[in-house]
Amino acid sequence: MRRQGRRRHLARGLLLSLQMLAAHPLRTALSVSGLLIGVAAVIVMVALSEGAERRLLQRMQAMGTNLLVVNAAPAPRVAGRPRQVPIVTTLRAADAAAIVDEITLARAAAPAVSRSVVVHWEGLNTTTTLLGTTTGGLRIRNIGARSGRLFDDHEADAQARVVVLGRTVVRALFAGVDPVGRFIRIGQVPFEVVGVARPLGTDPGGADMDDRVVIPLATAMRRVLNVPYIHSIFVQARSSADLGELERQVHETLRRRLDVRAGTPEPFLIQNQAVLLQTERGTASAMNRLAASVAMLALVLGGIGIVAVMLISVRERTREIGLRRALGATRRDIRLQFVLESTILAAGGGGAGMVGGLVVAGAAAAAGPWDLVVPWSAACAGFAASAFLGLAVGAVPASRAARLEPVEALRA
Amino acid sequence: MIEAEGLTRSYRKGAVVVEALKGVTFGIRQGEFVAIMGRSGSGKSTLLNILGLLDRPDRGRYRLQGVDLSCAGDDEASAARNRTIGFVFQQFHLLERVSALRNVMLPLLYSEEDADDGAARAERALQTVELSHRAQHVPSELSGGEQQRVAIARALINEPALILADEPTGNLDAQSSAGILDILRRLAEAGRTIVLVTHDREVAARADRLLVLEDGRITADDTLPSNPPRPAGVA
Numbered sequence: 001m002r003r004q005g006r007r008r009h010l011a012r013g014l015l016l017s018l019q020m021l022a023a024h025p026l027r028t029a030l031s032v033s034g035l036l037i038g039v040a041a042v043i044v045m046v047a048l049s050e051g052a053e054r055r056l057l058q059r060m061q062a063m064g065t066n067l068l069v070v071n072a073a074p075a076p077r078v079a080g081r082p083r084q085v086p087i088v089t090t091l092r093a094a095d096a097a098a099i100v101d102e103i104t105l106a107r108a109a110a111p112a113v114s115r116s117v118v119v120h121w122e123g124l125n126t127t128t129t130l131l132g133t134t135t136g137g138l139r140i141r142n143i144g145a146r147s148g149r150l151f152d153d154h155e156a157d158a159q160a161r162v163v164v165l166g167r168t169v170v171r172a173l174f175a176g177v178d179p180v181g182r183f184i185r186i187g188q189v190p191f192e193v194v195g196v197a198r199p200l201g202t203d204p205g206g207a208d209m210d211d212r213v214v215i216p217l218a219t220a221m222r223r224v225l226n227v228p229y230i231h232s233i234f235v236q237a238r239s240s241a242d243l244g245e246l247e248r249q250v251h252e253t254l255r256r257r258l259d260v261r262a263g264t265p266e267p268f269l270i271q272n273q274a275v276l277l278q279t280e281r282g283t284a285s286a287m288n289r290l291a292a293s294v295a296m297l298a299l300v301l302g303g304i305g306i307v308a309v310m311l312i313s314v315r316e317r318t319r320e321i322g323l324r325r326a327l328g329a330t331r332r333d334i335r336l337q338f339v340l341e342s343t344i345l346a347a348g349g350g351g352a353g354m355v356g357g358l359v360v361a362g363a364a365a366a367a368g369p370w371d372l373v374v375p376w377s378a379a380c381a382g383f384a385a386s387a388f389l390g391l392a393v394g395a396v397p398a399s400r401a402a403r404l405e406p407v408e409a410l411r412a
Numbered sequence: 413m414i415e416a417e418g419l420t421r422s423y424r425k426g427a428v429v430v431e432a433l434k435g436v437t438f439g440i441r442q443g444e445f446v447a448i449m450g451r452s453g454s455g456k457s458t459l460l461n462i463l464g465l466l467d468r469p470d471r472g473r474y475r476l477q478g479v480d481l482s483c484a485g486d487d488e489a490s491a492a493r494n495r496t497i498g499f500v501f502q503q504f505h506l507l508e509r510v511s512a513l514r515n516v517m518l519p520l521l522y523s524e525e526d527a528d529d530g531a532a533r534a535e536r537a538l539q540t541v542e543l544s545h546r547a548q549h550v551p552s553e554l555s556g557g558e559q560q561r562v563a564i565a566r567a568l569i570n571e572p573a574l575i576l577a578d579e580p581t582g583n584l585d586a587q588s589s590a591g592i593l594d595i596l597r598r599l600a601e602a603g604r605t606i607v608l609v610t611h612d613r614e615v616a617a618r619a620d621r622l623l624v625l626e627d628g629r630i631t632a633d634d635t636l637p638s639n640p641p642r643p644a645g646v647a
Contacts, residue, residue, distance in 0.1 A: 013521065023509045323505040326466060327566070328494020328522035331486050406466045410501065 010336070017341040031309035032349025035389075038298020039350050039382040043357025045291040046378040047364075049284055051371035056280050060273060062200040062209060064141045066107075066240050068247055069271040070233040070254065088267035089229040090258050093217065096233045102253055105246040107238045110137030111230040113220050119169060119213060120185040126172035129212040130186060132220025133234070140234045143214060148180035148195030156216035159223060163191040167199045168211035186213065189223055243274040299385060302349060303393045310342050310397035321401050322409025335402040342394025343387060350386020354379045413574065413605050414440040414463065419472035421458050432458040434628035435472070440607065442573070445600035447619035448609045455628040456609045457578065463607060464497055464576045465489040477573060494522050498567025502579040504559045506551040506566075512538065513547040516565045523570060537565035541595055557588025564595055575599065577608040581615055593618045 021028045072087040093111040100109045112133040118125050133141070135153050143150070143164070151162045163184065170179055179193045191213075200209040221227055237246045247270055260266055314321070321334055329337075358379050365372035421433040432455040440446050450456040461467035462474060465481060474482045481492060493499075506515045516534040538544050541561035551559050560580060567575055577596065581589035597618060600606050610616050617636065624632035 016521065019510070319503075319505060320507060323501075323507075324518070324522070325490070326464065326493060326499045326501075326505075327519040328490050328570075330490040330522070333490075333522055407461050410466070410505070 010340075013333070013337050013340055014344075017337060017344055021341060021344060027309060027312075028345065028348075031305050032302070032345055032352065034305040035298065035302030035346060035349035035386055036353040036356060038294070038302050039353025039386060040357035040360065042291055042295040042298060042382055043354065043375060043379050044361050044364075045287070045294060046375040047357075047361035047372040049287045049291060050373035050375055051365075052287070053281075053284050054373055055371045056277070056284070059201065059203060060277060062142060063203050063273065064234065064236065065273075066237040066243060067140065067273045068235040068237065068243065068250060070235065070250060071269045071271065072229070072231050073265070073267050073269050087231065089227075090267050091230050091233070092228075093230055095254060095257055096230075096235075098257060099233065099235055099250060099253055103246065103249045105238055105242045105249060107236045108136055108140055109233055109235045110134045110140055111217055112137050112232045112234060113217065113225055113227065113230050114212075114232065115225060117186050117213070117224070119173065121173045121179075121182065124173050126169060128166070128169050128172075130220060130224065131212050131214045132217045132224070133214065134217050137217070137234055138214070140236045142200065144198040145195040146198045147178070148193070150195055151216050156218060159219045160216060161189060161191045161219060161223065162194045162215065164195045164197050164214040165193055166197050166208075166210040166212045166214075168208055169213055170196055186215070186224060191215065240274060243272055247272050295382070295385075299389055302346070302386065303389050306342055306345050306349075306390060307393045307396060309345070310338060310394060311400070313341070314338065314397045314401045317401075318404060318409045318412040321404050322406050322412065325404075325406035326410065331402040334404075335398040338398035338401045339391060339394040342397065343390035346390025346393070347383070347387035350383045350389075353386070354383045357382070413442045413444070413477060414438075414607075415473070415475040416463070417473040419459070419462060419469040419474065421455075421462065421467065421469050431628055433462075433469070436625075436628070436630055437472075438623060438630060438633065440605060442605055443600065443603045445597070445606045445618075445620045446608070446623060447616035447621070448607065448623045448625055449611060449613070449616045450625035451611060454625045456611075456625045459625065460576055460578055460607070460609045463574075464499060465493050490522070491524065494519055494524075495570055496572050496574055498564075498570070498572040498575045500560070500563050500567050500575065500577040500580045502582040504551070504556075504563045504583075506559055506562055508551055511548050511550055512543065512554065512562045512565075515551070515562055516569055518566060519570050533569055534565070537568045538562070540568060540599075541565045555588065556584050557591055560584060560588070560592050561595065564592070568599075572604075574605045574607065577606065579610055580608065581610070581612070589615070 070091070072089070072091045075086055075088050096109040096111040099106050110133055112131060114129055114131050116127060117130040118127050134156055135151070138150055145164065148164075150164055151160065155162050163186065165179055173179070173184070174182070179196060182193050183190050184193060185191070197210070197214065203209050215224070217230075221230070235246065235250060237243050250270060251266070254268055255266065258267055324334060358374060361372050361374050365374060416439070417437050419433050419436040420431070422429050422431040424430070436459060448456050448459065458467065462469050465484065469482060472482065473480060476492065476496060481489065484492065507518070513531065513534050516537050517530050520530045535544060535547065538547055541564050543558060543561050543565065546554060546558060551562070554562065575596070580596070581592050584592065593615065596606055596608065600620070608615070608619060616622050620636055622632065622634045622636055623630055
């Protein structure tokens, strides 16, 4: 009975607190503005940071998932002079096959060559990257056809002069013309364009993955580059968790196959996507730490603002407090009222900041070139933290109000 | 109704200890209209605060409606203030920016029983002080006399047995004062116990009984000739 009555008082007290706050709109607005701006800023920062994370994952996906890239190392200098061929020439296509055969963690591996080339079509030319690889390499590197088709195993074996163009190359050479079925020259060698690759965007290093032409490996080695060695091996792990162990085993296998003696530098370099991801994540987590610091700072400043306003309010309303005590309010009632007011203030400020932050993040995501993820969870957390803050910091002014002696309060 | 026995109260004012009450003993019966008179510093406000459970005596016993409240805790005293006592202050103490009706309803906020009919009760209380037509006005739109009548309505809303009025006419002109005193007079006729503190002999003359307080002691306790209220509406 008494409990129920108290709950009813809570509802009535809530209404009263709202009325009191509404009576001083400017002060109320000022006191919560710190919290509002802080929460909004945190939400926008989290939106940016989560957007960056999403963009990173998309880029990783575009490169090919669970990827290791083995590159031939730069050739060591002899007597201080660079060699004619700038890389080690010992890597062979058979090494890729050996990796799949010997290492169970490797789902697939494909050899590849690449070089900068000039591509000609009808008097236009552009410098781009030639990628020669197998159909397996196309799959590992997530290369698909947007129009036309990719080359097949038969063409690859036959050293067919067929090429798949990246979007950037198409834009440079074929303005408004469908390139599929046309013939271009790569260096001096004519090729038939069989397809245009699906755009992949930039890789995590910022390189344009659409600025390239892709041809079968054998064609590239025999007809364009005229080399017996390969430049790279793409290795795909069965799962991203295996990347570290896979890297170690690839090292082992290649050292054995290339007969690398202990103490001599390896003639290859392995790029691990997981390491790349970790590096990028490091940047992202620095950003997250910054966001967290800003959040803490915002809460502290917001809390100080609210305490200050509540203390002013207690002082200003001393007589009102005395009156309420005379009319039957217990110390508990008075404390409750001020805690409620503080909580409403803070929750209101946090709520407004949440709405503001979401609106800014949402509008920026919709309109701008920025990658933003609207962070609902961060928004809710900001709101909850604000409300809790109000509850916590309200305790000080509230108990000051509750401690007032009614007689003195009425005389104030 | 009220039994006070040897009440003493002293407090510090800077380095000096002021003995405001030096042993005050008296009783007040249900339905009495008592004026407590004295110069400032005589201890009359201290006495009223103790009677109103806003303050506690250092020594002595205070019984209200037979219950010893000398050592009442916060909850008990607050509940008694809410249910049994209605306060009327010299400075009215109304909440600004809040309508007369809402001001009158304020004590219900701290009542234990439900008050779903709170607005109706507040209207009735305002009727008692003839201010129904001003229910929706905020204090700044009301004259001093009207504000004090709102305060009386507020004191009445929980139907208290005892009304404590501390210089209720101290801030009012003669005409408004007369109106307020008429209302208090009528409440007394209706059976409520009224204790009024004043330093004004004319105001005190409207009561049934006069206690004179000098230097923390009661020096006179007189019954006054009856003086019925003037007809309503003259105020």
